[in-house]
Amino acid sequence: MSDVAQSQVSHGHGSGHDGDTRRDFLTLTASALGVIGLASAIWPFIDSLNPAKDTLALSTTEVDLSPIQAGQRLTVAWQGKPVFIDHRPAAEIKAAQDVDVSTLRDPQKDSDRVQKPEWLIVVGVCTHLGCIPLGQKQGDDRGPFGGWFCPCHGSIYDTSARIRQGPAPLNLLVPPYKFTSDAKITIG
Amino acid sequence: MPVTGTGRTSRIIRWIDYRLPFVAMLEHELNEYPTPRNLNYWWNFGSLAGIILVIMIVSGVVLAMYYTPNAAMAFDSVERIMRDVNYGWLLRYIHMNGASMFFLIVYIHMFRGLYYGSYKYPRELLWMLGVIILLLMMATAFMGYVLPWGQMSFWGATVITNLFSAIPVFGQKIVTLLWGGFTVGNPTLNRFFSLHYLLPFVIVAVIGLHLVALHTHGSNNPLGIDHKGPQDSIPFHPYYTIKDMFGLMVFLIVFAIFIFYLPNFLGDPQNYIPANPLQTPPDIVPEWYFLPFYAILRSMTFNVLGIPSKLIGVMLMFSSILVLFLLPWLDTSRVRSARFRPIYKWVFWLLVIDVLVLGYCGAHPPAGTIVIVGQLATFYYFLHFLILFPLIGKIERPRPLPTSIGAAVLGPSGAAGGN
Amino acid sequence: MPRFVLAFAAALALAVVHGGGARAQEEAPPAPHQQWSFEGVFGTYDEAALQRGFQVYKEVCSACHALKHLYYRDLTDLGYSEDQVKGFAAQAQVTDGPNDQGEMYQRPAKPSDPIVAPFPNDQAARAANNGALPPDQSLIVKQREGGPDYIYAIATGYKDAPAGFKLNPNMYYNEYFPGHQIAMPPPLTADGQVTYADGTKATIPQMAHDVTTFLAWAAEPNLNERHRMGAKVILFLIIAAGIFYAAKRRIWAALH
Numbered sequence: 057m058s059d060v061a062q063s064q065v066s067h068g069h070g071s072g073h074d075g076d077t078r079r080d081f082l083t084l085t086a087s088a089l090g091v092i093g094l095a096s097a098i099w100p101f102i103d104s105l106n107p108a109k110d111t112l113a114l115s116t117t118e119v120d121l122s123p124i125q126a127g128q129r130l131t132v133a134w135q136g137k138p139v140f141i142d143h144r145p146a147a148e149i150k151a152a153q154d155v156d157v158s159t160l161r162d163p164q165k166d167s168d169r170v171q172k173p174e175w176l177i178v179v180g181v182c183t184h185l186g187c188i189p190l191g192q193k194q195g196d197d198r199g200p201f202g203g204w205f206c207p208c209h210g211s212i213y214d215t216s217a218r219i220r221q222g223p224a225p226l227n228l229l230v231p232p233y234k235f236t237s238d239a240k241i242t243i244g
Numbered sequence: 245m246p247v248t249g250t251g252r253t254s255r256i257i258r259w260i261d262y263r264l265p266f267v268a269m270l271e272h273e274l275n276e277y278p279t280p281r282n283l284n285y286w287w288n289f290g291s292l293a294g295i296i297l298v299i300m301i302v303s304g305v306v307l308a309m310y311y312t313p314n315a316a317m318a319f320d321s322v323e324r325i326m327r328d329v330n331y332g333w334l335l336r337y338i339h340m341n342g343a344s345m346f347f348l349i350v351y352i353h354m355f356r357g358l359y360y361g362s363y364k365y366p367r368e369l370l371w372m373l374g375v376i377i378l379l380l381m382m383a384t385a386f387m388g389y390v391l392p393w394g395q396m397s398f399w400g401a402t403v404i405t406n407l408f409s410a411i412p413v414f415g416q417k418i419v420t421l422l423w424g425g426f427t428v429g430n431p432t433l434n435r436f437f438s439l440h441y442l443l444p445f446v447i448v449a450v451i452g453l454h455l456v457a458l459h460t461h462g463s464n465n466p467l468g469i470d471h472k473g474p475q476d477s478i479p480f481h482p483y484y485t486i487k488d489m490f491g492l493m494v495f496l497i498v499f500a501i502f503i504f505y506l507p508n509f510l511g512d513p514q515n516y517i518p519a520n521p522l523q524t525p526p527d528i529v530p531e532w533y534f535l536p537f538y539a540i541l542r543s544m545t546f547n548v549l550g551i552p553s554k555l556i557g558v559m560l561m562f563s564s565i566l567v568l569f570l571l572p573w574l575d576t577s578r579v580r581s582a583r584f585r586p587i588y589k590w591v592f593w594l595l596v597i598d599v600l601v602l603g604y605c606g607a608h609p610p611a612g613t614i615v616i617v618g619q620l621a622t623f624y625y626f627l628h629f630l631i632l633f634p635l636i637g638k639i640e641r642p643r644p645l646p647t648s649i650g651a652a653v654l655g656p657s658g659a660a661g662g663n
Numbered sequence: 664m665p666r667f668v669l670a671f672a673a674a675l676a677l678a679v680v681h682g683g684g685a686r687a688q689e690e691a692p693p694a695p696h697q698q699w700s701f702e703g704v705f706g707t708y709d710e711a712a713l714q715r716g717f718q719v720y721k722e723v724c725s726a727c728h729a730l731k732h733l734y735y736r737d738l739t740d741l742g743y744s745e746d747q748v749k750g751f752a753a754q755a756q757v758t759d760g761p762n763d764q765g766e767m768y769q770r771p772a773k774p775s776d777p778i779v780a781p782f783p784n785d786q787a788a789r790a791a792n793n794g795a796l797p798p799d800q801s802l803i804v805k806q807r808e809g810g811p812d813y814i815y816a817i818a819t820g821y822k823d824a825p826a827g828f829k830l831n832p833n834m835y836y837n838e839y840f841p842g843h844q845i846a847m848p849p850p851l852t853a854d855g856q857v858t859y860a861d862g863t864k865a866t867i868p869q870m871a872h873d874v875t876t877f878l879a880w881a882a883e884p885n886l887n888e889r890h891r892m893g894a895k896v897i898l899f900l901i902i903a904a905g906i907f908y909a910a911k912r913r914i915w916a917a918l919h
Binding site for chain 3: 323337478487504516
């Protein structure tokens with residue numbers, strides 16, 4: 057091939073388009089290996105930023121519900137955030153179920169937000185800008201719907217913790233949880 | 245060579261280059277910059293040093309995201325990194341063994357310079373900047389070793405900071421200032437962490453100067469003769485980029501063997517014991533790369549002219565590095581490369597052996613024959629630079645130099661090939 | 664460059680780097696080398712040995728020695744299930760609190776808790792052990808020159824003091840401990856001291872071997888992954904080095 061002969065005549069001007077296919081294959085393979093190597097080497101550095109094993113070990117919280125009486129509310133910590141547990145009395149359950157879902161900003165049926173109707177479990181972080189709404193303690197302002205009231209910008213939640221008035225766009229989030237027994241749940 | 249072409253990439257590059265000639269600079273330094281065609285593999289170690297520095301900074305920055313520089317929590321934070329952080333063990337072992345690799349590479353790089361006369365005219369400042377980089381590396385490594393807060397961290401810091409008390413009049417005040425307290429403690433650890441994070445970036449800046457100085461006159465070469473024309477040089481890219489990449493792969497194999505199979509071989513088991521200010525370990529020993537200097541420090545066992553031996557030891561230790569600054573003027577030879585210097589060629593190896601003997605002495609407690617051997621080795625170290633360097637240059641008859649690099653490489657003399 | 668000088672230099676360098684080793688053990692013979700499943704390039708922890716070793720630790724060592732850098736959840740590495748690990752954890756009591764009354768209280772440990780220490784602090788540990796502090800075992804294998812060989816040697820190295828050797832009160836003679844006097848009474852005293860769950864005969868050497876394997880894991884839980892990754896990385900690098908060398912030769916061939 058005349059291209060190969062030509063590259064042997066031209067002394068040492070390395071880069072350029074000689075068409076030496078053997079060198080192109082080698083260069084290509086070498087470059088590919090270099091890129092793969094670099095990408096594989098970088099991954100551990102990036103993955104090390106992900107939550108470490110001890111952080112992940114705290115990603116679930118178990119709660120014993122038996123001490124919570126009907127009408128009482130409890131706040132527990134889960135992944136560093138407050139979770140509201142509301143042992144709802146019959147009146148609160150009825151008020152939640154009777155709401156016309158189509159009038160809600162974030163339409164959700166109460167039955168879609170609870171596993172057992174007397175237990176409402178939601179993350180206590182306002183979906184507007186992240187404050188913790190009032191309503192968990194005795195004497196707190198619960199707002200006109202008997203749910204929760206966020207003092208920062210006036211978001212008002214009902215007895216299913218759905219947004220009814222104020223700037224928050226979404227209902228309070230329901231975390232993943234399951235009943236490990238009649239009176240115990242694991243959140244997360 | 246201006247970027248030609250009408251594609252969008254070429255237009256963007258020209259737009260940037262007109263305002264900040266970055267690509268043009270790269271083109272110049274990589275493609276046009278004349279590199280001697282006869283560099284051997286001992287010339288790989290400069291780029292290797294740069295790459296290992298980048299590895300150290302990247303691994304260090306990520307480790308710093310999990311490390312806590314508080315005396316009560318430092319050791320545990322390192323254990324947390326080793327056990328719970330994703331790939332934490334890998335990051336830690338990379339950083340720990342990378343420090344050793346960094347010194348190994350830089351020492352080889354320096355010995356290359358000593359053998360081939362790379363410190364001689366016109367590269368004196370290049371060499372001196374290198375010695376400054378070495379000093380910065382030593383300070384960085386010393387402080388870094390304190391951070392895990394093991395027994396060796398604490399006691400090594402205590403011994404070395406106590407050295408400053410040898411300074412007359414102000415010594416103890418300086419030590420208290422360094423410590424931020426009455427012993428090595430939490431204030432010391434915190435400030436060492438701060439400085440350990442800072443100094444590598446100072447090293448980067450000095451390396452920038454080092455490279456500017458290098459590019460002013462170009463690299464030395466194994467023959468030690470200046471390049472006389474275009475037949476002596478080849479463009480850095482692709483010849484030395486590919487050679488550096490190959491050398492990098494070989495180095496990474498060695499590095500990987502340490503990280504994955506011998507991660508604690510170069511370290512001291514006692515540093516896995518949390519620091520205990522009330523219990524001194526039976527032997528206080530620095531990491532291997534400090535051992536020769538440690539031996540020089542301990543070599544002075546008697547006072548001289550009323551000056552305490554401790555102070556002389558400290559002065560000798562610092563002098564052993566400061567003498568390196570003077571090399572370009574201590575060496576009287578007109579010829580750079582040891583290839584053409586029949587006497588120096590052998591004396592060079594005496595220095596290598598001497599440094600290793602010093603290292604061996606530094607590793608062992610100063611008792612019995614170790615003491616006298618260490619003293620002799622210290623004596624030889626200074627003899628080598630202060631007496632032999634000037635003397636050999638004067639009495640030696642150098643072999644005739646080839647006319648040019650090109651002639652030596654391409655001509656009938658054959659063996660000196662460019663690889 | 665004379666090759667022999669290079670070789671001599673390399674040998675000296677090796678002596679320098681590892682010269683520190685023998686010092687601490689000057690007064691006692693070096694620990695004889697044992698076979699470990701986890702040594703060598705392809706070494707891994709033997710899971711059965713780990714579980715037996717954990718059993719020895721739990722039934723013999725944990726009375727005095729803490730393991731504070733490990734969590735109960737780490738025990739899943741040994742092949743135990745989540746439920747078994749919850750069971751191990753629940754056997755220990757952890758101080759938690761303060762509660763709403765401001766009091767500290769006890770509760771069973773969870774997998775996310777660190778392994779509970781036998782003593783609340785060093786002073787209590789010393790008081791219960793004639794003034795000697797039983798060291799935490801999380802890192803002991805990496806803290807001692809000789810590593811697992813040394814730990815095994817200590818565990819099996821108890822013997823009667825030779826004639827004329829002055830043994831201080833509350834000390835025991837050990838062949839491999841520096842100075843030969845160790846404050847720890849022999850932990851492994853009789854065959855069958857532990858009844859292994861997997862039915863292996865629990866001789867003293869067997870128990871010593873298993874508990875050392877367990878302690879090696881405790882000090883370096885990531886060894887299996889490290890060896891595996893190392894093999895892959897080095898294989899990749901060897902191939903890459905070969906390719907880069909070929910590319911280098913090819914590119915440089917244009918020069919001659």
